[in-house]
Each structure stands twice: as structure tokens, then as C-alpha cells.
Amino acid sequence: MATPWSSCPLCACGEIVRRFEIEESMFGTGEVFDYVECGQCGSLRIDTIPEQLSSYYGSGYYTNLGSRSRVVGSLLARRDAAAFTRRGVVGRLVDWWQPNSGLRVLARADIRKDARILDVGCGSGSMLRSMAAAGHQNLIGVDPFVEQDIHCNGKVLVRKGRVGDLSGPYDLVMFHHSLEHMADPADSLREARRLLDDETGRCLVRVPTVSSWAWRQYGTAWIQLDPPRHLFVPSMSGLETALGGAGFEIERVEYDSTGFQIWGSEQAKRGIAVMSWKSVRMNPLLALARGRALASAARAARSLNVRRVGDQIAVWARPGRNERR
Numbered sequence: 052m053a054t055p056w057s058s059c060p061l062c063a064c065g066e067i068v069r070r071f072e073i074e075e076s077m078f079g080t081g082e083v084f085d086y087v088e089c090g091q092c093g094s095l096r097i098d099t100i101p102e103q104l105s106s107y108y109g110s111g112y113y114t115n116l117g118s119r120s121r122v123v124g125s126l127l128a129r130r131d132a133a134a135f136t137r138r139g140v141v142g143r144l145v146d147w148w149q150p151n152s153g154l155r156v157l158a159r160a161d162i163r164k165d166a167r168i169l170d171v172g173c174g175s176g177s178m179l180r181s182m183a184a185a186g187h188q189n190l191i192g193v194d195p196f197v198e199q200d201i202h203c204n205g206k207v208l209v210r211k212g213r214v215g216d217l218s219g220p221y222d223l224v225m226f227h228h229s230l231e232h233m234a235d236p237a238d239s240l241r242e243a244r245r246l247l248d249d250e251t252g253r254c255l256v257r258v259p260t261v262s263s264w265a266w267r268q269y270g271t272a273w274i275q276l277d278p279p280r281h282l283f284v285p286s287m288s289g290l291e292t293a294l295g296g297a298g299f300e301i302e303r304v305e306y307d308s309t310g311f312q313i314w315g316s317e318q319a320k321r322g323i324a325v326m327s328w329k330s331v332r333m334n335p336l337l338a339l340a341r342g343r344a345l346a347s348a349a350r351a352a353r354s355l356n357v358r359r360v361g362d363q364i365a366v367w368a369r370p371g372r373n374e375r376r
Contacts (some may be wrong), residue, residue, distance in 0.1 A: 058234050059089040060282075061289035066090030068100070073271045073278045075107075077336030081174045084254070084278040092289035095261055100234060105196060107279055111291035150349075152307040153257060154181055156365045160255075164188055166222040169214075169246065172229025176188065176201055176209040193217060214239055215309075219246035225255045231281045238365075244338060249370055252274050254299060256366045264286040264311040265362035274315030274325070275362050290366060291361050300370035308361030310348030316339075 059136075069088040074081065085098040101107065121299065162168070164186045164219075170179055173192030180203065183190055192209040193216070201209040208218070215238075224243040233239050239374040243254050259275035260266075261284050266273050276284060283294070287304070296302060315325060315332075323329045332339040338345060355361040 054180060056255045059092060059289065060093055060096060060234075061285055061293040062089060062092040064089050064091035070099040071095070071271050073276050074319075075278055076319045077277055077325045078271075078279070079322075081328055082146070084205060085279065086276070089093070089286075089289065092292060093261060094297060095276070095284045097279055097300075100282060101279055104279065108196065124354045133375075136297065150309045151181075152309055152363065152365075156255070156257065156305060156307055157182065160367075162187070162223065164233035166218065166247075166251075168225065169193065169217065169219075170220045170225045171243065172226060173209055176203070178227055179208055191217075202310055209281050214242045214246070217246060220248040220252065221246050222248055223249045223253050223255065225257075226258050227255075228259070230256055230319045231258050231283055231285070234282060236283070237293050237296060241292055242298070244298040244370060247370055252370055253302070254294075254368045256290065256294070256368070258364060258366075259284055259362055260287055260290070260291065260364050261285070262360075262364075263312075263362035264358075264360040265308075265316060269316040269320070272316050272319045273312070273362070274319050287364065290364075292370050295371075299372050300367055300371045303360075304367075306354055306356035306359055306361035306363065307365050307376040308352050308363040310345055310350075310352045312355075312362040313351055314345060314347040 066088040066089070067087045071086045071088070072083050073086055074083050086095045086099050088095055165188055167189045168179075168182070168187065168191070170176070170190070170192040171194075172181060173194050175194045175197065179190045179192050183203070191207065193212050193214055194209060195211065195213050197209055198205050199212050200211055224246055226239075226243075230236050230239060240254075240256075246252075247254065259277075259281070266284075267376065275281070291301060311332075316328055318325070325332050328334050329337075331341055352361060
């Protein structure tokens, strides 16, 4: 075991105000991990990072689906296409069951099809493939945990490595629920700033946040805590501090939470892991049987987003005027 932080990785404060014991809830291992709350920004962080952290990522973690059948893959492709077009009954139905909030955020941003885009911590590159299918042309991802470079249509789609290994410039550097998995988020943000074009460059950071109704409502049963893979869960204040320290100015913040914050946390309270077949995430028949409850959770999530207390945020930032080269 190794303790990486003597202070908050976002605001550098060393004060701890509360400690929590949080049970693993994705695979249902029964393990409990200690987290602490920063006394300045209120962000949570794991007290001690397991040395073999990679062992906590099962084959189904990045998709939350386990092994995908051809049928499931086809349904998800229709869902992802619907995120950009908002057309297709089947795709929109699948989006209700397992929404892809990231594609919704990108679709609303109306990004140029020729924009140079980097996805950091992208896994096998599913987000990039969906963007490519929607017409985006200059896409690359980087992830240290893929076995080797991943090619698509004769080009490298995902490079095995870290963001510091790359050179720019890029028009958009994205962290889709990957920053909270990184032991040095401040350094990752600085590297993102280095790679961005001074004029056209933007950074998108999507993370769960403790500045939310769900954290207040569910506490240690909140499903987005996801120990030990989420090494920290930021507050809005903590993330703003980290972005400013990396040379960014925040342009806007979108709340893109889904009903998962409710039904996932309710399952966690009953000891049902996300990857269990007792979970509506894994069992389509169960999802249909509980359709009314899922619809209610989705409506509640939309209301929480409007009130700006949803449990996921999408932060758009640009290079600070005083930080431009």
C-alpha cells in the first residue's frame, strides 16, 4: 500500500475534517475503503491508493455491461447515433435505459467536424468511435491501461500511454469521467493546457461531484463514489481551483446527471452491485419491469440538473488570458 497525498490533490490543503468508510459497489466485492474530506474545498479523496489498483478494473468496468453481444453493441450504436440526431425510436429507448450523457454534452456543443480532438483516459475509445460515426475526422485517445495501440480504419484511434507523452496542438482535450481516476489530476490538467491551441483550444472535464444532492441524500451509499477506482470526487470549488492552477478559465458548467444517481444508490443501499444481474443496469427485463421507477428517477435527475445540484458536471474551460503563450 502507498499513501500518495499528504494534501488535497485539487486545492493542496492538508486539513481533514471528516473520514468515511465506503464499500465497493460496482462488482460487489465487499471491500471497504477509507476516504477523507478536504477541510478547504470539501472534495473527497481515498486515504490510501491500493498498489495493485488495476486489479479493481474488471473487463466490464468501462462499459458497465461486461461482454457485449452483437445485439447489445447494435443497440448502443443506435443510442449513440440518437444522441447527435435525436432521431430513432430504438436509440432513444436505449438512451432511456443506459444514457450516454457525454455524447449529449458534445452534441449540444456543436463542435466542428474537423476539430483536432484528444480524449484522455478513453479506455477502448468508444466515445471516439461514436464521434467518428457522427462525422468527426481528427480524433485520438490516450489511455495507459489498454494493452496496445488501437487502430480504426488504418489510423491510430487510441494510443497506449499518458497525456504527457503527446504533442499538440488540439482544439479540444476531453476527460470523460477519467480525471477522478488519476493520482495527479493537477499535472494532467497542466498537460492538457500544454496541448491546447491558445486561441481555439478548449478543455472539457466531466466528473461526479460532491457538490450535489445525491451526496447529501445518500452519503456513503451514493453510487458515484465508486471506491477504490475514484481516487477523489471533487467539489465544484476544488475543481475550479485545480483548473485555475493549470492555467484555465471556466467558460460554463453543465449538469448532466442521470437517474443512475437515484436508482443506483437505492440499489447500493440494498447491497446490489451495479454489475450484478439483480441490477437494472445488467438486466434489461428487470429494467422494463421497473420502467416507471426508472422514468421517475430520470425526471428527478433532470430537475436536479436544472437546479444545478445534479451529481455529474461537465466543465468547459479555455486557456486563461494571462496564461497564453
